[in-house]
Structure formats: C-alpha cells, structure tokens
Amino acid sequence: MNIQNELVGILAVWYREFKVFLREKSRIVGSIVTPVLWLLIFGGGLGSSVSISGLNYQAFIFPGILTQAVLFSSVFFGVYIVWDRKVDFLKEVLVAPISRTSIFIGKVVGGTTDALLQSLILLVIGWIFGYFGIIPGLHITIFSFFLAILVLFITTTSLVSIGLIVGSQMESPEGFQLISSFLIFPLFFLSGALFPINNLPAWLAPFTFLNPITYCVDALRNVILGTAQFSLAHDLVIMAIFTVVAIAVGTYSFKKMKV
Amino acid sequence: MFMPIIEIKNLTKKYNGLTAVDGLNLEVQEGEIFGLLGPNGAGKTTTLMMLTTLVKPTSGTALVGGFDIVKNPADVRRSIGIVFQDPSSDEILTGYENLKLHGMLYGMPAKLREERIKEVLELVELTERKNDLVKKYSGGMRRRLEMARGLMHHPKILFLDEPTLGLDPQTREHIWKYVDDLVQKEKITVIITTHYMDEADKLCDRLAIIDHGKISALDSPAKLKQVVGGDVVVLKTKNPNLENIKKLEFVKKIQTKDDIVSLTVTNAGEHLPEILAAIGKVESVEVHLPTLEDVFLHYTGRAIREASGEGGWAEKVMAFRAKK
Numbered sequence: 032m033n034i035q036n037e038l039v040g041i042l043a044v045w046y047r048e049f050k051v052f053l054r055e056k057s058r059i060v061g062s063i064v065t066p067v068l069w070l071l072i073f074g075g076g077l078g079s080s081v082s083i084s085g086l087n088y089q090a091f092i093f094p095g096i097l098t099q100a101v102l103f104s105s106v107f108f109g110v111y112i113v114w115d116r117k118v119d120f121l122k123e124v125l126v127a128p129i130s131r132t133s134i135f136i137g138k139v140v141g142g143t144t145d146a147l148l149q150s151l152i153l154l155v156i157g158w159i160f161g162y163f164g165i166i167p168g169l170h171i172t173i174f175s176f177f178l179a180i181l182v183l184f185i186t187t188t189s190l191v192s193i194g195l196i197v198g199s200q201m202e203s204p205e206g207f208q209l210i211s212s213f214l215i216f217p218l219f220f221l222s223g224a225l226f227p228i229n230n231l232p233a234w235l236a237p238f239t240f241l242n243p244i245t246y247c248v249d250a251l252r253n254v255i256l257g258t259a260q261f262s263l264a265h266d267l268v269i270m271a272i273f274t275v276v277a278i279a280v281g282t283y284s285f286k287k288m289k290v
Numbered sequence: 291m292f293m294p295i296i297e298i299k300n301l302t303k304k305y306n307g308l309t310a311v312d313g314l315n316l317e318v319q320e321g322e323i324f325g326l327l328g329p330n331g332a333g334k335t336t337t338l339m340m341l342t343t344l345v346k347p348t349s350g351t352a353l354v355g356g357f358d359i360v361k362n363p364a365d366v367r368r369s370i371g372i373v374f375q376d377p378s379s380d381e382i383l384t385g386y387e388n389l390k391l392h393g394m395l396y397g398m399p400a401k402l403r404e405e406r407i408k409e410v411l412e413l414v415e416l417t418e419r420k421n422d423l424v425k426k427y428s429g430g431m432r433r434r435l436e437m438a439r440g441l442m443h444h445p446k447i448l449f450l451d452e453p454t455l456g457l458d459p460q461t462r463e464h465i466w467k468y469v470d471d472l473v474q475k476e477k478i479t480v481i482i483t484t485h486y487m488d489e490a491d492k493l494c495d496r497l498a499i500i501d502h503g504k505i506s507a508l509d510s511p512a513k514l515k516q517v518v519g520g521d522v523v524v525l526k527t528k529n530p531n532l533e534n535i536k537k538l539e540f541v542k543k544i545q546t547k548d549d550i551v552s553l554t555v556t557n558a559g560e561h562l563p564e565i566l567a568a569i570g571k572v573e574s575v576e577v578h579l580p581t582l583e584d585v586f587l588h589y590t591g592r593a594i595r596e597a598s599g600e601g602g603w604a605e606k607v608m609a610f611r612a613k614k
Contacts, residue, residue, distance in 0.1 A: 036397035043394030051382050119378035123439075126342055127395035128368040290344045 040129030044137025045144065048108075052145045062149050066100040067156060070166070083227050084258060090168040093157055094251030095224025097179070098186070098244060100153055101146040105187045106215050108142035109194015113204045122290050135195065135285040139278070142191030143184065150183045157255075171255060178254035178263075185270045186247040192277035199281075199288040222248045228260055243273040295320040295447060295479050296341065300350030303336050303503075310336040312503035313350065318481060323473055325490045325497035326483040327582065333503035334483035335375060338451050341481070342372050355446045368396075371440035372449040377432055379424045385411070385435050386420040389442060396443040410438035413475075414468065430461035437468060441476065448472070450482040454489060466493055487582040497582075499589055506589040511582060518580035518588050519543070521558035523565060525551045527572040534568035541565070545587070549573075552587075554580075 052059070070089060074096075078088030115121040124134055154176055161169035171179075197210060221235075222244035231239055239245050250266035253259035259266070296318035303311040311333040318324045326334045339345035341354055343363035351360045355369035379388045386407065393403035411417045414434040424432060433453065440448055450469070454462040470493065473480055484490050490497050491511045499507040499514075507514060519542050530551045535541055540561050543554035551569070555561055558577045566572065587593055 033397065039394050039397050043391055046394065047380060047383065047387075047391050050387060051380070054382050119374035119376040120380055122344060122374055123378040123392075124395065126344055126367055126370075126372055127392075128364050128397070129395060130364075290339070 037129055037133045040127065040133045041137040041140065044124065044134055045141045048138065048141025049144060052141075052148075059149070062100060062104050063152055063156070065103075066096045066153055069096050069099070070160075074166075086256060086258065087166060087168040089166040090161075090256060091227075091252075092225055093166065093169055094179075094255050095222065095248050097150060097153055097157070097183070097251060098222060098224055098248050099219050101150055101183055101187050102190060102219055102244060103215055104149055105142055105146045105190035106194040106197075106210065108145060109138070109191045109196070110198040110201070110207065110210055112138070112195060112198040113201050113207065116202075116290070117204060125290055131285045131288070132282050135282050138195055139188055139191045139281070142194070143187045146187040146191070147180065147184060150180065150187075154179060169255075175254045179251055182247060182250045182254065182267070182270070185267070185274050186244070189243070189270070189274035189277040192274070192281035196277070196281050196284045199284045218242060218244045221245070224248050243270065246270050246273075293320050294318060295356075296324075296352060296354050296481070298337075298341075298350075298352040301337065301340060301347050301352055302349045303333075303340060303345065304348045309503050311340070311347075314503070314505065316498060316505065316508070318479060319496075320479055321473070321477060322495040323469065323480045323482065323493050325494035326481070326500055327485070327487070327490045327494075327497050327586070328483075328500035329485055332485075332500045334485075334500055335451055336503075337500075338372075338449055338481070338483055341366075342370060342449055343367055368443075369446045370449060371443065371445035371447070373433070373436045373440045373451065373453055375451040375455060377436070379432060379436055379439070381425040382423065384421050384423055385416055385427070388424060388435065389420075389439055392439045392442055398443065406442045406444075410442050413441070413472075414438040428461075430457055430464065433457065433461075433465060434468065437465070441472065441478075444476070445478065447479045447481065450480060452483055452485070454484075454486065462489070469493060487586070491582050499586060501590045507585065514582065514585045515580040518554055518584045520554045520556040520580070522578050522580055522584050523553040523555050523558050523562070524576040524578075525553070525565075525569060525572045526574040527551060527569060529570060531568060531570045534570075535565070538564060538568060554584075 070093065074089035074092050081088045083091045112121060115124070125131070154171060157169055158171040160166040161171055197214065221238050221242040223239055228239055228245065228249070246261070246266040246269045249259050249261055250263055250270065253263045253266065294317040296316070298314050298316040301311055301314040302309070314337060326337060328334050336345065340347050341352055341359060343359050343366050347360065351358055354366045357365040357369065359366050380391070383391065389407045389410065390403065393406065398406065411420055414437060416431060416435055416438065419427070419431065424435065427435065437453070453469070454465050457465065466489065469480060472478065482493060494511060496508070496510050497514070498505045526549055528549055530546070532544065532546070535544060535553065538561070540556045541553050542556065545552045553565065555565070562575070562577065566575065583593065
C-alpha cells in the first residue's frame with residue numbers, strides 16, 4: 032500500500048463529494064430552512080407556554096435543532112451511496128487502485144465537511160437570532176462557537192459512518208424512506224433534543240440514555256447554554272467511543288460490500 | 291512472439307448454488323481484441339467482474355497482466371482500465387471533473403494528470419464539451435468519456451462491458467472505430483463482452499462463445515464461421531419436403547424451426563435451383579455467408595436471440611404483431 036496514493040485517493044473522494052455538495056444548491060437551502068422553521072415556528076409556538084429551567088424554549092431547543100440538522104444530513108449523506116451503486120459509479124471508485132478503507136474515509140470526510148458547513152451557517156443564524164433578541168437567552172460566544180463545532184465534528188463523523196454502514200448493506204434504494212422512520216426519527220426524538228432529560232418517565236429513560244445522540248445534544252447545551260445533565264468530558268468520551276466503533280464497523284462493512 | 295497477458299484458470303463463480311461461471315480456462319494474448327460473446331446471463335459480465343477484482347471467484351483464479359486476481363487485486367487494478375455496462379460517470383460533475391477525479395484515484399501527479407486529460411479528451415473528441423455537466427451529454431458522448439477515462443492511466447488491458455449496448459447504429463460504428471484506433475495507437479489488449487454478433491465479428495481478433503458459464507467455441511471470427519461449413523440457405527415454407535433435401539449431397543446440415551428451414555450448403559449460388567426444386571413450394575428464400583449467428587446456432591443449438599432475454603421478447607412482440 033502506497034500511503035501517498037491512499038491520501039490522494041481520500042482527497043479524490045472528498046473532491047467529488049464537495050463538488051456535488053456545491054452543485055446541489057436546493058439541498059443546501061433545504062438543510063438550512065428546515066431547522067430555522069423548527070426553531071422559529073415549533074419553538075416559538077410551544078415556547079409561548081413553556082420554558083425550561085428558566086430558559087426560553089427556543090433557546091433551549093437550539094442545540095437540539097442543530098443536532099437534528101446534522102443528524103439528517105449526515106445519515107442521508109451516507110445512505111446516498113445506494114444511488115452510486117444504482118448506476119455503476121460506485122464500481123468506478125471501487126475498481127481504482129486504492130483501498131476500500133481510503134474510500135470510506137474520503138466519504139466520511141466529505142459528509143463531515145457538508146454537515147459542518149451547514150452547522151456553521153446555523154450557528155451564525157443562531158448568533159444573529161440571539162444578538163437581535165429574536166431568541167432571548169441565546170448567546171453564542173466565539174468560545175462556545177468553536178466548542179460546538181468540535182462536538183458536531185465528532186458527532187457527524189459517527190453519523191456519516193452509520194449512514195454508510197446502512198447504505199453499504201442496501202442493495203437498492205427502495206428502503207430509503209424507511210431510514211427516516213426507523214433510524215433518524217427515533218434517534219432524534221430519543222435524544223432529548225426537544226425536552227429536558229433530567230425527569231424522564233421510567234420507560235423512556237433507558238432508550239434516551241442508550242442513544243448516543245443524547246450526549247451530543249447534552250454537550251451542545253453545555254457549551255452553548257451552560258446547562259447540561261452530564262459533564263462535557265463525560266459526553267465527549269461517550270461520543271468519541273461511539274465514533275470509533277462506528278468508523279470501525281463502517282470500514283469493515285465497506286470491505287465486505289458487494290458491488 | 292505473443293505472450294498471454296491474461297491466463298484464466300478454472301475460474302468459477304456460484305451464486306446461491308447457481309453456477310454463473312463454470313470452470314473457465316482461457317488465455318488472451320497481448321495486443322489482441324478478445325471478445326466474450328454470448329446471450330445475456332451467459333456469465334460474461336460475471337467473468338469480467340472477477341477479472342477486474344470486483345467480484346471474488348468461488349474457486350479458480352486468473353493472472354491479469356501477470357498478477358493474481360485473488361492474491362494481488364491492487365496490482366491487477368493498477369494495470370487495467372474498465373468501461374462498465376451501465377453509465378459510471380458522475381452526472382453532477384463535468385466531463386473534465388470526472389477525468390480529474392479518476393486521475394486522483396489512480397494517484398497521478400497533477401502535471402501528468404492534466405496532460406493525460408488533454409490527451410484522452412482529444413482522442414474521444416470531447417475537448418470542446420469538457421466543461422459541460424455529464425448530465426447534458428448524449429449516450430454516445432458519455433460512453434466515449436468513460437472510454438477516455440478507462441484509458442487515462444495507460445492501462446495494459448482495457449475491459450469493455452457491452453460497450454455499445456443501447457446506442458444507435460451510427461454511434462456504435464464510431465465506438466468500434468475508436469476501439470480499433472486505440473489498439474493501434476496505444477498497443478493495449480482489449481477484452482470486450484457483447485451479445486451483438488456484428489460487433490464481435492467486426493472488432494475481435496479472437497472470440498470465445500460463452501453459454502451457461504462455459505466456453506462453447508474459441509477462435510477467430512473467420513475460422514469460427516468456416517466451421518459452419520458452407521453457405522446458409524434459409525427457406526420459409528409450410529410443407530418442406532425434407533426427404534428430398536436429405537438426398538442432396540451438397541446439403542451439409544438441416545435445421546428446422548416452425549416454418550423455417552435452415553440449410554448449410556456448399557456453393558449455395560450454384561445449387562439453389564436444385565434445392566428449390568426439391569423442397570417444394572416456398573414463401574421466401576434467403577442465402578447468406580455464415581455469420582456468427584449461425585456459428586452460435588451451430589454450437590449451442592439455439593439462436594442467440596432466443597437465448598437472450600430481451601431479444602427473445604422483442605421477437606415475440608414482432609411475431610405477435612405479424613399474426614395480427
């Protein structure tokens with residue numbers, strides 16, 4: 032294995048994903064507008080009668096909505112290889128003289144880039160909403176901004192890997208819609224993105240605490256709002272372990288993937 | 291002296307007990323255009339996928355460019371180029387970007403990459419369209435782009451999987467010309483799968499007829515056609531007098547299907563009046579030199595169109611229309 036070739040190969044896969052990302056403008060717009068609608072309309076509507084631990088409800092769900100945005104775009108990014116497979120584009124990449132591990136890494140880096148650019152825009156929008164008092168109590172500082180990006184980076188890496196694992200096992204795009212119902216929405220609802228997790232009913236608590244995304248939301252609340260269930264270190268360690276496992280399983284399933 | 295550049299040894303692939311490729315043994319010489327000819331589902335594409343390391347054989351192996359497809363897949367991949375049956379370029383990228391991506395995947399330094407992109411774009415006459423999205427290309431242009439891409443890293447062996455499937459006749463002729471020119475210019479070996487007889491006949495130096503995952507015949511198109519052993523006379527008749535025909539010593543072979551009688555005849559032009567006198571009333575007569583279609587029929591007992599899913603279907607539709 033030639034390390035330099037592998038690195039250029041990773042760059043090649045990333046190059047393609049980034050070009051595609053820039054060309055699919057409607058996808059970028061959608062990935063920004065939907066979270067803003069959640070924040071303003073859902074958050075605004077429910078927030079008129081609910082506030083959580085002294086926080087404005089819209090501010091409270093901002094970290095959750097941020098997580099939701101990257102959750103959807105990262106997982107779908109990964110599952111998207113089903114379409115590469117439907118035409119023979121996936122074969123073209125797999126027949127190149129680089130290892131499947133590099134292809135996997137290139138894909139993960141590509142998906143993470145997309146999701147982080149999206150997060151960046153949403154964080155700036157959040158900052159504007161806070162600064163102009165549209166969402167009272169949302170104060171995003173430079174410091175929290177960078178910490179949030181770090182948390183989101185770890186999270187998206189694992190989520191793109193999960194998407195790629197699912198996509199590499201799917202033979203045709205027919206099951207695509209099921210991904211939202213059986214993977215993304217459960218992860219989202221169980222993460223405490225929309226509610227506090229300190230007083231959950233007994234049947235719900237285990238599911239929430241088993242959901243890795245819970246710790247991403249918690250960490251983001253910690254760095255953006257200064258309120259959290261667990262310490263930042265606790266959340267980050269769990270997310271890091273989850274990410275390492277997801278990448279390991281992803282690499283393995285890519286190696287086993289049939290064309 | 292020619293050297294085998296591909297040596298296939300007992301190559302076998304089974305899918306859930308179904309044998310797609312059955313103990314294939316074959317040698318391909320350096321610098322030839324070699325065809326794998328057979329109906330859809332005969333195992334051609336599976337063979338190609340194994341030779342290009344995308345599918346692992348169940349048993350057996352092959353040496354491609356001197357490397358073992360099972361033990362050294364990475365080395366094999368470095369020495370081959372392939373144009374897949376289905377479109378394999380990215381529609382959302384431009385032609386140029388597709389080639390750049392390919393160059394990067396094959397670890398080419400930037401300077402060499404740009405040179406090669408220019409070179410192959412000129413070769414397939416797409417220089418002027420290089421900055422258009424592939425989405426806007428016609429089917430033939432897209433195939434040419436993919437062919438350019440397959441050649442960009444100067445492979446020793448180029449695999450073409452049904453290169454003209456679904457293309458119009460004019461574009462097909464163009465593609466054939468490109469392949470022919472390429473072999474002249476680049477001195478590479480080309481392996482082509484096809485179920486088009488004319489394509490195999492026109493392009494290939496040698497070809498293997500594959501049916502049910504096995505080789506039925508292997509030779510140059512000319513020699514294969516000689517095996518048929520004469521001209522082919524096809525007669526359409528309701529009531530053929532086959533007993534009379536059998537008495538004619540210049541009739542080598544008789545095959546009948548429905549109201550079609552197909553005879554293999556030495557010197558058909560000279561003997562046609564005698565045949566017509568012997569067989570009785572006929573609706574139509576056709577005389578031709580043996581084609582690969584006849585060769586396929588000779589070896590497998592079936593017309594390739596019957597054996598191919600789509601072809602058979604189209605024929606049935608035509609037959610249905612004819613009845614009405």
